[in-house]
Amino acid sequence: MPQSLADDSFGDLVRLVAQQRDRAAFAALFRQFAPRILQYCRKLGADQGVAEELVQDVMLTVWLKADSYDPAQASVGTWIFTIARNRRIDRLRKESRPVPDMDDPAMTPVSQATPEEAAQLVQGSRRLHGAIGTLAPNQSEVLRRSYFLEQTHEEIAEETDVPLGTVKTRLRLALGHLKRSMKDTA
Amino acid sequence: MTFPHHHPDDQLLIGYASGQERVGKSLLVATHLAYCPDCRRRVAAFEALCGSWFEELPGEAAADLDGLLDRMDGLLVAPPATADKSADAEAPRLFDVAGEPAGRLVPEPLRSWLPEAIDSPVDCGSWTELSPGVWLSAWQRTLAGTNICLLRMAHDAPVPAHRHTADELLLVLRGAFSDEYGHYELGDVAHYVAPTDHHARGASKEDCICLFLLDGDLIFLDGEEERRAG
Ligand SMILES: [Zn+2]
Numbered sequence: 001m002p003q004s005l006a007d008d009s010f011g012d013l014v015r016l017v018a019q020q021r022d023r024a025a026f027a028a029l030f031r032q033f034a035p036r037i038l039q040y041c042r043k044l045g046a047d048q049g050v051a052e053e054l055v056q057d058v059m060l061t062v063w064l065k066a067d068s069y070d071p072a073q074a075s076v077g078t079w080i081f082t083i084a085r086n087r088r089i090d091r092l093r094k095e096s097r098p099v100p101d102m103d104d105p106a107m108t109p110v111s112q113a114t115p116e117e118a119a120q121l122v123q124g125s126r127r128l129h130g131a132i133g134t135l136a137p138n139q140s141e142v143l144r145r146s147y148f149l150e151q152t153h154e155e156i157a158e159e160t161d162v163p164l165g166t167v168k169t170r171l172r173l174a175l176g177h178l179k180r181s182m183k184d185t186a
Numbered sequence: 187m188t189f190p191h192h193h194p195d196d197q198l199l200i201g202y203a204s205g206q207e208r209v210g211k212s213l214l215v216a217t218h219l220a221y222c223p224d225c226r227r228r229v230a231a232f233e234a235l236c237g238s239w240f241e242e243l244p245g246e247a248a249a250d251l252d253g254l255l256d257r258m259d260g261l262l263v264a265p266p267a268t269a270d271k272s273a274d275a276e277a278p279r280l281f282d283v284a285g286e287p288a289g290r291l292v293p294e295p296l297r298s299w300l301p302e303a304i305d306s307p308v309d310c311g312s313w314t315e316l317s318p319g320v321w322l323s324a325w326q327r328t329l330a331g332t333n334i335c336l337l338r339m340a341h342d343a344p345v346p347a348h349r350h351t352a353d354e355l356l357l358v359l360r361g362a363f364s365d366e367y368g369h370y371e372l373g374d375v376a377h378y379v380a381p382t383d384h385h386a387r388g389a390s391k392e393d394c395i396c397l398f399l400l401d402g403d404l405i406f407l408d409g410e411e412e413r414r415a416g
Binding site for chain 1: 189193195196197200201203204205206208209212213215216217219220221222223224226227228230231233234235236237238239240241243244245246250251254255257258261262264291292293294295296297330373
Protein backbone atom coordinates (compact mmCIF):
# COMPACT_ATOMS: atom_id res chain seq x y z
CA MET A 1 0.00 0.00 0.00
CA PRO A 2 1.35 3.47 -0.82
CA GLN A 3 0.35 4.70 2.63
CA SER A 4 3.94 5.50 3.44
CA LEU A 5 4.59 7.31 0.19
CA ALA A 6 5.23 11.01 0.45
CA ASP A 7 2.75 13.47 -0.96
CA ASP A 8 4.65 14.04 -4.16
CA SER A 9 4.49 10.30 -4.83
CA PHE A 10 0.71 10.60 -4.97
CA GLY A 11 1.29 13.49 -7.35
CA ASP A 12 3.39 11.16 -9.52
CA LEU A 13 0.56 8.63 -9.55
CA VAL A 14 -1.93 11.28 -10.66
CA ARG A 15 0.47 12.35 -13.41
CA LEU A 16 0.78 8.74 -14.59
CA VAL A 17 -3.00 8.51 -14.76
CA ALA A 18 -3.23 11.81 -16.64
CA GLN A 19 -0.48 11.17 -19.15
CA GLN A 20 -0.50 7.40 -19.63
CA ARG A 21 -3.93 6.26 -18.41
CA ASP A 22 -1.91 4.05 -16.06
CA ARG A 23 -4.29 1.58 -14.38
CA ALA A 24 -1.80 0.41 -11.78
CA ALA A 25 -1.26 4.01 -10.69
CA PHE A 26 -5.02 4.46 -10.53
CA ALA A 27 -5.41 1.29 -8.45
CA ALA A 28 -2.79 2.59 -6.00
CA LEU A 29 -4.68 5.89 -5.67
CA PHE A 30 -7.90 3.95 -5.24
CA ARG A 31 -6.48 1.81 -2.41
CA GLN A 32 -5.24 4.91 -0.63
CA PHE A 33 -8.24 7.20 -1.04
CA ALA A 34 -11.35 5.05 -1.68
CA PRO A 35 -11.62 3.92 2.00
CA ARG A 36 -11.32 7.56 3.10
CA ILE A 37 -14.00 8.74 0.68
CA LEU A 38 -16.21 5.94 1.98
CA GLN A 39 -15.61 6.94 5.62
CA TYR A 40 -16.19 10.59 4.82
CA CYS A 41 -19.54 9.94 3.14
CA ARG A 42 -20.65 7.48 5.83
CA LYS A 43 -19.84 9.99 8.58
CA LEU A 44 -21.89 12.61 6.75
CA GLY A 45 -24.94 10.41 6.67
CA ALA A 46 -24.73 8.33 3.48
CA ASP A 47 -25.70 4.68 3.85
CA GLN A 48 -23.23 2.04 2.67
CA GLY A 49 -24.75 1.74 -0.81
CA VAL A 50 -24.82 5.48 -1.49
CA ALA A 51 -21.34 5.88 -0.02
CA GLU A 52 -19.97 3.24 -2.41
CA GLU A 53 -21.64 4.97 -5.35
CA LEU A 54 -20.00 8.21 -4.24
CA VAL A 55 -16.62 6.45 -4.00
CA GLN A 56 -17.02 5.26 -7.57
CA ASP A 57 -18.19 8.68 -8.74
CA VAL A 58 -15.29 10.51 -7.05
CA MET A 59 -12.64 8.03 -8.20
CA LEU A 60 -13.99 8.12 -11.75
CA THR A 61 -13.62 11.91 -11.62
CA VAL A 62 -10.02 11.40 -10.49
CA TRP A 63 -9.50 9.18 -13.54
CA LEU A 64 -11.17 11.60 -15.97
CA LYS A 65 -9.85 14.88 -14.55
CA ALA A 66 -6.36 13.80 -13.57
CA ASP A 67 -4.91 16.30 -16.05
CA SER A 68 -6.58 19.18 -14.19
CA TYR A 69 -4.72 18.39 -10.95
CA ASP A 70 -2.23 21.16 -10.16
CA PRO A 71 0.35 20.22 -7.52
CA ALA A 72 1.09 23.93 -6.98
CA GLN A 73 -2.49 24.49 -5.82
CA ALA A 74 -3.16 21.56 -3.48
CA SER A 75 -1.98 18.17 -2.29
CA VAL A 76 -3.58 15.13 -3.93
CA GLY A 77 -5.49 14.44 -0.69
CA THR A 78 -6.91 17.98 -0.68
CA TRP A 79 -7.80 17.77 -4.36
CA ILE A 80 -9.67 14.50 -3.85
CA PHE A 81 -11.33 15.91 -0.72
CA THR A 82 -12.73 18.83 -2.76
CA ILE A 83 -14.14 16.43 -5.36
CA ALA A 84 -15.70 14.27 -2.63
CA ARG A 85 -17.12 17.38 -0.90
CA ASN A 86 -18.76 18.63 -4.11
CA ARG A 87 -20.19 15.23 -5.03
CA ARG A 88 -21.71 14.56 -1.65
CA ILE A 89 -23.31 18.05 -1.62
CA ASP A 90 -24.89 17.23 -5.00
CA ARG A 91 -25.95 13.78 -3.94
CA LEU A 92 -26.83 14.02 -0.25
CA ARG A 93 -28.25 17.54 -0.21
CA LYS A 94 -29.45 17.83 -3.80
CA GLU A 95 -27.73 21.21 -3.88
CA SER A 96 -25.17 22.50 -6.28
CA ARG A 97 -22.27 24.24 -4.59
CA PRO A 98 -21.85 27.83 -5.89
CA VAL A 99 -18.27 28.47 -7.02
CA PRO A 100 -16.50 31.41 -8.64
CA ASP A 101 -15.65 30.97 -12.32
CA MET A 102 -11.91 31.45 -12.75
CA ASP A 103 -12.40 32.41 -16.43
CA ASP A 104 -15.04 35.02 -15.63
CA PRO A 105 -14.04 38.46 -17.01
CA ALA A 106 -15.74 39.98 -13.95
CA MET A 107 -13.37 38.15 -11.58
CA THR A 108 -10.90 40.44 -9.81
CA PRO A 109 -7.54 38.86 -10.63
CA VAL A 110 -4.76 38.78 -8.10
CA SER A 111 -2.59 40.40 -10.78
CA GLN A 112 -4.44 43.67 -10.13
CA ALA A 113 -2.76 43.89 -6.75
CA THR A 114 -0.35 46.73 -6.13
CA PRO A 115 3.09 45.47 -5.04
CA GLU A 116 2.13 46.37 -1.48
CA GLU A 117 -1.13 44.42 -1.70
CA ALA A 118 0.64 41.46 -3.28
CA ALA A 119 3.12 41.40 -0.38
CA GLN A 120 0.24 41.58 2.09
CA LEU A 121 -1.48 38.66 0.38
CA VAL A 122 1.59 36.47 0.64
CA GLN A 123 2.18 37.50 4.23
CA GLY A 124 -1.46 36.99 5.19
CA SER A 125 -1.50 33.53 3.74
CA ARG A 126 1.77 32.64 5.49
CA ARG A 127 0.35 33.91 8.80
CA LEU A 128 -2.83 31.86 8.32
CA HIS A 129 -0.88 28.69 7.61
CA GLY A 130 1.15 29.42 10.73
CA ALA A 131 -2.02 29.92 12.78
CA ILE A 132 -3.54 26.67 11.48
CA GLY A 133 -0.32 24.86 12.36
CA THR A 134 -0.30 26.20 15.91
CA LEU A 135 -3.92 25.46 16.82
CA ALA A 136 -4.13 23.62 20.12
CA PRO A 137 -5.05 19.98 19.40
CA ASN A 138 -8.36 20.22 21.28
CA GLN A 139 -9.25 23.39 19.35
CA SER A 140 -8.38 21.81 16.02
CA GLU A 141 -10.54 18.85 17.03
CA VAL A 142 -13.67 20.97 17.62
CA LEU A 143 -13.11 22.70 14.27
CA ARG A 144 -12.78 19.30 12.62
CA ARG A 145 -15.95 18.00 14.19
CA SER A 146 -17.99 21.19 13.60
CA TYR A 147 -17.01 21.90 10.03
CA PHE A 148 -15.63 18.69 8.55
CA LEU A 149 -17.96 16.20 10.24
CA GLU A 150 -20.80 18.76 10.63
CA GLN A 151 -21.53 17.78 14.21
CA THR A 152 -23.60 20.00 16.48
CA HIS A 153 -22.04 21.33 19.68
CA GLU A 154 -24.18 18.84 21.60
CA GLU A 155 -22.93 15.90 19.53
CA ILE A 156 -19.33 17.00 20.03
CA ALA A 157 -19.85 17.29 23.80
CA GLU A 158 -21.32 13.82 23.91
CA GLU A 159 -18.78 12.10 21.67
CA THR A 160 -15.71 13.71 23.20
CA ASP A 161 -17.10 13.56 26.72
CA VAL A 162 -16.54 17.21 27.60
CA PRO A 163 -19.11 19.72 28.88
CA LEU A 164 -21.05 21.69 26.26
CA GLY A 165 -19.62 24.96 27.58
CA THR A 166 -16.09 23.67 27.00
CA VAL A 167 -16.92 22.78 23.39
CA LYS A 168 -18.19 26.31 22.78
CA THR A 169 -15.16 27.85 24.49
CA ARG A 170 -12.73 25.77 22.43
CA LEU A 171 -14.51 26.70 19.21
CA ARG A 172 -14.41 30.39 20.15
CA LEU A 173 -10.71 30.16 21.02
CA ALA A 174 -9.95 28.33 17.77
CA LEU A 175 -11.71 30.97 15.66
CA GLY A 176 -10.05 33.75 17.65
CA HIS A 177 -6.65 32.18 17.03
CA LEU A 178 -7.32 32.05 13.26
CA LYS A 179 -8.76 35.56 13.18
CA ARG A 180 -5.63 37.07 14.67
CA SER A 181 -3.82 35.98 11.52
CA MET A 182 -5.87 38.29 9.31
CA LYS A 183 -4.03 41.18 7.78
CA ASP A 184 -6.64 43.74 8.74
CA THR A 185 -9.48 42.80 10.98
CA ALA A 186 -12.36 44.63 9.40
CA MET B 187 -6.97 48.48 -7.65
CA THR B 188 -8.38 48.11 -4.20
CA PHE B 189 -9.56 44.79 -2.95
CA PRO B 190 -12.44 44.46 -0.48
CA HIS B 191 -11.80 45.51 3.12
CA HIS B 192 -14.74 43.82 4.80
CA HIS B 193 -14.67 40.04 4.54
CA PRO B 194 -16.95 37.18 5.53
CA ASP B 195 -15.86 35.87 8.93
CA ASP B 196 -13.91 32.63 9.27
CA GLN B 197 -16.99 30.63 10.29
CA LEU B 198 -18.38 31.31 6.82
CA LEU B 199 -15.07 30.73 5.03
CA ILE B 200 -14.34 27.45 6.83
CA GLY B 201 -17.95 26.39 6.37
CA TYR B 202 -17.66 27.16 2.67
CA ALA B 203 -14.32 25.32 2.36
CA SER B 204 -15.55 22.25 4.24
CA GLY B 205 -18.92 22.13 2.50
CA GLN B 206 -20.76 22.53 5.79
CA GLU B 207 -22.28 25.89 4.74
CA ARG B 208 -25.52 25.62 2.78
CA VAL B 209 -26.19 26.93 -0.71
CA GLY B 210 -27.66 30.33 0.24
CA LYS B 211 -24.71 31.77 2.16
CA SER B 212 -22.30 29.84 -0.09
CA LEU B 213 -23.64 31.92 -3.00
CA LEU B 214 -22.68 35.12 -1.17
CA VAL B 215 -19.28 33.76 -0.08
CA ALA B 216 -18.44 32.48 -3.57
CA THR B 217 -19.39 35.82 -5.14
CA HIS B 218 -17.24 37.67 -2.59
CA LEU B 219 -14.36 35.34 -3.56
CA ALA B 220 -14.64 36.62 -7.13
CA TYR B 221 -13.81 40.09 -5.77
CA CYS B 222 -11.31 39.06 -3.11
CA PRO B 223 -7.95 37.34 -3.74
CA ASP B 224 -7.30 37.44 0.00
CA CYS B 225 -10.31 35.27 0.86
CA ARG B 226 -9.56 32.99 -2.10
CA ARG B 227 -6.25 32.19 -0.40
CA ARG B 228 -7.92 31.86 2.95
CA VAL B 229 -10.45 29.38 1.58
CA ALA B 230 -7.62 27.44 -0.11
CA ALA B 231 -5.83 27.20 3.25
CA PHE B 232 -9.01 25.94 4.93
CA GLU B 233 -9.52 23.42 2.11
CA ALA B 234 -5.98 22.17 2.78
CA LEU B 235 -6.88 21.83 6.47
CA CYS B 236 -9.96 19.79 5.54
CA GLY B 237 -7.78 17.81 3.12
CA SER B 238 -5.47 16.88 5.99
CA TRP B 239 -8.46 15.75 8.08
CA PHE B 240 -9.67 13.75 5.09
CA GLU B 241 -6.27 12.05 4.77
CA GLU B 242 -6.33 11.21 8.48
CA LEU B 243 -9.61 9.31 8.26
CA PRO B 244 -9.12 5.64 9.07
CA GLY B 245 -7.99 3.87 5.91
CA GLU B 246 -8.60 0.23 6.77
CA ALA B 247 -10.12 -1.29 3.68
CA ALA B 248 -13.86 -1.40 4.12
CA ALA B 249 -15.57 -4.53 2.84
CA ASP B 250 -15.72 -4.99 -0.87
CA LEU B 251 -13.80 -1.92 -1.99
CA ASP B 252 -11.55 -4.21 -4.04
CA GLY B 253 -14.70 -5.52 -5.66
CA LEU B 254 -15.66 -1.94 -6.40
CA LEU B 255 -12.28 -1.34 -8.02
CA ASP B 256 -12.83 -4.42 -10.20
CA ARG B 257 -16.30 -3.23 -11.16
CA MET B 258 -14.88 0.16 -12.15
CA ASP B 259 -12.56 -1.48 -14.64
CA GLY B 260 -14.99 -1.09 -17.53
CA LEU B 261 -15.43 2.61 -16.75
CA LEU B 262 -11.76 3.42 -17.02
CA VAL B 263 -11.69 4.61 -20.58
CA ALA B 264 -9.98 7.67 -21.93
CA PRO B 265 -11.92 10.87 -21.19
CA PRO B 266 -13.71 12.47 -24.12
CA ALA B 267 -11.52 14.87 -26.05
CA THR B 268 -13.67 17.89 -25.21
CA ALA B 269 -14.15 18.63 -21.54
CA ASP B 270 -17.61 17.61 -20.44
CA LYS B 271 -19.09 20.68 -18.84
CA SER B 272 -22.60 19.36 -18.39
CA ALA B 273 -21.68 17.98 -14.97
CA ASP B 274 -21.16 21.50 -13.70
CA ALA B 275 -24.89 22.11 -14.03
CA GLU B 276 -24.56 25.77 -14.86
CA ALA B 277 -27.71 27.80 -14.65
CA PRO B 278 -28.62 29.28 -18.03
CA ARG B 279 -27.54 32.83 -18.67
CA LEU B 280 -30.68 34.80 -19.25
CA PHE B 281 -29.15 38.06 -20.34
CA ASP B 282 -26.30 39.08 -22.53
CA VAL B 283 -23.15 39.82 -20.62
CA ALA B 284 -21.05 40.85 -23.59
CA GLY B 285 -22.19 44.47 -23.65
CA GLU B 286 -21.06 45.38 -20.15
CA PRO B 287 -17.51 46.34 -19.29
CA ALA B 288 -16.03 43.70 -17.01
CA GLY B 289 -15.71 46.07 -14.06
CA ARG B 290 -19.46 46.72 -14.11
CA LEU B 291 -20.47 43.11 -14.46
CA VAL B 292 -21.72 41.17 -11.45
CA PRO B 293 -19.30 38.24 -11.17
CA GLU B 294 -20.17 34.57 -11.15
CA PRO B 295 -21.60 32.59 -9.53
CA LEU B 296 -24.25 35.23 -8.72
CA ARG B 297 -24.62 36.49 -12.32
CA SER B 298 -26.10 33.20 -13.50
CA TRP B 299 -28.71 33.33 -10.77
CA LEU B 300 -29.97 36.79 -11.69
CA PRO B 301 -32.70 37.31 -14.29
CA GLU B 302 -31.24 40.56 -15.68
CA ALA B 303 -28.50 43.14 -15.23
CA ILE B 304 -28.75 44.64 -11.75
CA ASP B 305 -29.07 48.29 -12.70
CA SER B 306 -32.42 48.09 -14.41
CA PRO B 307 -34.44 51.30 -13.95
CA VAL B 308 -36.31 51.39 -10.67
CA ASP B 309 -39.66 51.89 -12.42
CA CYS B 310 -39.39 48.93 -14.82
CA GLY B 311 -41.17 46.47 -12.57
CA SER B 312 -38.03 44.79 -11.27
CA TRP B 313 -37.96 46.83 -8.05
CA THR B 314 -40.39 47.40 -5.22
CA GLU B 315 -40.02 50.62 -3.26
CA LEU B 316 -39.73 50.16 0.49
CA SER B 317 -39.37 53.81 1.36
CA PRO B 318 -38.17 56.86 -0.55
CA GLY B 319 -34.93 55.91 -2.31
CA VAL B 320 -34.84 52.30 -1.06
CA TRP B 321 -35.97 49.28 -3.09
CA LEU B 322 -36.01 45.49 -2.91
CA SER B 323 -35.74 43.47 -6.12
CA ALA B 324 -38.74 41.57 -7.43
CA TRP B 325 -36.20 38.74 -7.85
CA GLN B 326 -36.28 36.78 -4.62
CA ARG B 327 -35.18 33.27 -3.80
CA THR B 328 -35.24 31.11 -0.73
CA LEU B 329 -32.29 28.73 -0.67
CA ALA B 330 -31.86 26.27 2.19
CA GLY B 331 -33.84 28.54 4.50
CA THR B 332 -32.04 31.75 3.55
CA ASN B 333 -34.07 34.51 1.91
CA ILE B 334 -32.18 36.21 -0.91
CA CYS B 335 -32.86 39.33 -2.96
CA LEU B 336 -31.21 42.60 -3.96
CA LEU B 337 -31.35 45.77 -1.87
CA ARG B 338 -30.96 49.13 -3.60
CA MET B 339 -30.27 52.43 -1.86
CA ALA B 340 -30.16 55.87 -3.48
CA HIS B 341 -27.52 58.33 -2.28
CA ASP B 342 -28.10 59.11 1.39
CA ALA B 343 -31.41 57.23 1.50
CA PRO B 344 -31.78 55.39 4.83
CA VAL B 345 -33.02 51.80 4.92
CA PRO B 346 -36.17 51.85 7.04
CA ALA B 347 -35.89 50.52 10.56
CA HIS B 348 -36.30 46.78 10.68
CA ARG B 349 -35.61 43.90 12.94
CA HIS B 350 -34.57 40.42 12.05
CA THR B 351 -34.71 37.18 13.93
CA ALA B 352 -31.48 35.73 12.52
CA ASP B 353 -28.36 36.65 10.56
CA GLU B 354 -28.41 39.34 7.89
CA LEU B 355 -25.65 39.63 5.26
CA LEU B 356 -25.00 42.23 2.57
CA LEU B 357 -22.53 42.05 -0.32
CA VAL B 358 -21.95 45.30 -2.25
CA LEU B 359 -22.34 44.83 -6.03
CA ARG B 360 -22.55 48.50 -7.03
CA GLY B 361 -21.74 51.81 -5.31
CA ALA B 362 -21.27 52.03 -1.55
CA PHE B 363 -23.22 52.30 1.69
CA SER B 364 -22.41 53.23 5.26
CA ASP B 365 -23.74 52.37 8.68
CA GLU B 366 -22.59 52.91 12.24
CA TYR B 367 -20.05 50.07 11.85
CA GLY B 368 -18.30 51.12 8.68
CA HIS B 369 -18.21 52.11 5.04
CA TYR B 370 -18.79 49.34 2.50
CA GLU B 371 -17.69 49.42 -1.12
CA LEU B 372 -17.58 47.02 -4.07
CA GLY B 373 -17.15 43.41 -2.93
CA ASP B 374 -17.39 44.24 0.79
CA VAL B 375 -19.48 42.05 3.08
CA ALA B 376 -21.47 43.32 6.06
CA HIS B 377 -22.66 40.69 8.53
CA TYR B 378 -25.16 41.48 11.27
CA VAL B 379 -26.02 38.86 13.85
CA ALA B 380 -29.60 38.49 14.95
CA PRO B 381 -30.45 41.28 17.36
CA THR B 382 -28.06 43.88 15.93
CA ASP B 383 -29.51 47.31 15.35
CA HIS B 384 -28.02 48.96 12.31
CA HIS B 385 -28.86 51.87 10.05
CA ALA B 386 -27.57 51.59 6.50
CA ARG B 387 -27.80 54.41 4.01
CA GLY B 388 -26.59 54.80 0.44
CA ALA B 389 -23.16 56.47 0.32
CA SER B 390 -22.32 56.72 -3.38
CA LYS B 391 -23.45 59.05 -6.17
CA GLU B 392 -24.97 56.13 -8.06
CA ASP B 393 -27.46 53.83 -6.35
CA CYS B 394 -25.85 51.26 -4.07
CA ILE B 395 -26.98 47.73 -4.96
CA CYS B 396 -26.30 44.81 -2.63
CA LEU B 397 -26.98 41.12 -2.51
CA PHE B 398 -29.16 40.82 0.57
CA LEU B 399 -29.39 37.60 2.61
CA LEU B 400 -31.55 36.95 5.59
CA ASP B 401 -31.87 33.74 7.55
CA GLY B 402 -35.17 34.55 9.18
CA ASP B 403 -38.08 36.83 8.45
CA LEU B 404 -37.50 40.50 7.93
CA ILE B 405 -39.95 42.72 9.75
CA PHE B 406 -40.07 46.35 8.74
CA LEU B 407 -41.29 48.51 11.55
CA ASP B 408 -43.86 51.17 10.82
CA GLY B 409 -43.52 54.43 12.75
CA GLU B 410 -45.63 53.15 15.61
CA GLU B 411 -43.74 49.89 16.06
CA GLU B 412 -40.44 51.63 15.58
CA ARG B 413 -41.10 53.87 18.52
CA ARG B 414 -42.10 50.92 20.60
CA ALA B 415 -39.09 48.85 19.54
CA GLY B 416 -36.73 51.81 19.96
ZN1 LIG C 1 -12.45 38.75 1.36
